[in-house]
Amino acid sequence: MPPHPHATPAPEIFKAYDIRGIVDTVLTPAAVRAIGHALGSEAVTRGQQAIAVGRDGRLSGPALATALADGIRAAGVDVIDIGCVPTPVSYFAAHELGCNSCVSVTGSHNPPDYNGLKMVLGGQTLYGDMIQALRRRIADNDLVHASTPGNLRSAEVDGAYIERIVADVKLSRPMKIVIDCGNGVTGGIAPELFRRLGCEVLELFCEVDGKFPNHHPDPSKPENLQDVIRALHDTDAELGLAxxxxxxxxxxxTKDGEIIYPDRQLMLFAEDVLSRVPGGEIIFDVKCTRNLAPWIRARGGKPTMWNTGHALVKAKLKETGAPLAGEMSGHMFFKERWFGFDDGLYAGARLLEILSAGADANAALKALPNAVSTPELNLAMNEGEPFELVQRLKACTHFFAAEEVITIDGVRSEYADGFGLARPSNTTPVVVLRFEADDEAALARIQATFRSAIDAVWPGLSLPF
Structure with missing residues (x-):
């Protein structure tokens, strides 16, 4: 066996459905090269010969993508460099280039000093033990050392991606929209895509800048949508996408500044998909509204609640053959007419297709069932503590005095007039909380119940509600 070539990267970067860490602290080029070597070795085991590598607009992206490619090639696997592209374009490249494998070097919505890897091998998104297995390969030196490194070549797939969407999605009328890319990597492709679909586009922060100088590129947080809200107020654009x-x-x-959270977007998508796929199964995560399941049933569909996490939802989609899935965080997975991976740009295009069929997008969106709810609330803790807190809550579900407690992912406590949720994030050391109810009084009661339950199992925390 060749000498051990790599120090094992820090175990905490191997998350539940991706690899993620602070650049140059735990996520170093050396660590990423080691992970690339393990990934290339796993690719050989699975009979995969090439991996497409894309990266987002973070400043650390080029160095980490180079290190990753070096590691993959050390195992004799070819690398196709697709450059600086959105993660869904990396997923698309795996199909378009016929390699069925890709890695996106991305920190997603995390702060600028983070980066990470989202990985697909042979059409399977790596998550859970498959990610831990990469760490074990490095630790055990269970690596393929090819006598000749894999080849490195470049490919441009942005154009094919845009063409594929423009061929599939047809707007019934032109629309004027605001798009906010938050200086993320979509700025390089979104304006062209939506103009090609027939939209007049008002651009906000479409210059790709890994420092994110204007606001953080995370549309799940209301504070990051204020620029879109202002632009809709000040112009004649009828809809905002971020x-x-x-x-x-x-x-x-919406035109009048209301945020349509993804679980309500999913109602619109489900109704549209079920019109062509009668009886289809629609998957959604534990953070979604109580209004979603009855809406799906009323349109002849089969609602399935599942774990949060893009890789976990994709695996469930593959297992069930469902035509559509969505997460409260904003990941939407279209299998009907698309490839089944999460894609914010394609979801935006499908939304416009649906809304353009009517004269008033604002009214169509606001007509979707709604409830009094909170956005995702984050309780910051130390590494490992969120999982411990949720385990303690699971052991004491009597504190919730609920009609039903769902524990597939955290604790979701269901009441006749609302729900509360506490689950550990798989990307950062926080407990994610969310509450929904029929009215403010019920919301306050459910929050008080959770406050008491959390205080009973872990006293002294400063709760975000």
Whole structure:
């Protein structure tokens, strides 16, 4: 066996459905090269011969993508460099280039000093133990050392990606929209895509800048949508779309400034898809509204609640053959007419297709069932503590006095008039909380119940509600 070539990267960067860490602290070029070597070795085991590598607009992207490619090629696997592209374009490249494998070097919506890897081998998104297996390969020196490195070549797939969407999505009328790319990587492609679809586009922060100088590229946080809200107020644009840092999530704002959270977007998408796929299964994560399942059932579909996490939802989509899935965070997965990966740009295009069929996009969006709810609230803790807190809550579900407690992913406590949720994030050391109810009084009661339950199992925390 060759000498051990790599120090094992820090274990905490191997997350549940991707690799993620602070650049030059735990996520170093050496660590990423080691992961690339393990990934290339796994590719050989799976009979994969080439991997497409894309990266988002972060400043650390070029160096880390180079290190990753070096590691993959050390195992004798070819690398196709597709450059600086949104994560869904990396996923598309795996199909378009016929290699069925890709890595997106991306920190997604995390702060500028983070970066990470989202990985697909042979059409399977790596998550859970498959990601831990890469760490074990490095630790055990279970690596393929090719006598000749894999080849490195470049390919441009942005154009094919745009053409594929423009061929599929047809607007019934022209629309004037605001798009906010938050200086993320979608700025390089979104304006052209939506103009090609027939939109007049008002651009906000479409210059790709890894420092994110204007606001953070995370449309799940209301504070990051204020620029879109202002632009809609000040112009005659009828709808606002916002994308996260790597383009796999979508935020939507109505003409009058209301944020349409993804679980309500999913109602619109589900109704549209079910009109062509009668009886189809629609998958959604534990953070979504109570209004979603009855809406799906009323349109002849089969609602399925599942774990949060893009890789976990994609795996469930593949397993069930469902035509559509969505997450509260903004990941939308269209299998009907598309490839089943999460894609904020494609979701935005499909939304415009639906809304352009009517004269009033604002009214169509606001007519979707709604409830009094909070956005995702984050309780910051130390590494590992969120999982411990949620385990303690699971052991004490009697504190919730609920009609039903769902524990597939955290604790979701269901009441006749609302729900509360606490689950550990798989990307950062926080407990994600969300509450929904029929009215403000019910919301306050459910929050008080959670406050008491959390205080009982972990006293002294400063809660974000």
């Amino acid at each position: 994308f996260d840092g790597d383009g796999d999530r979508l935020g939507v704002v």
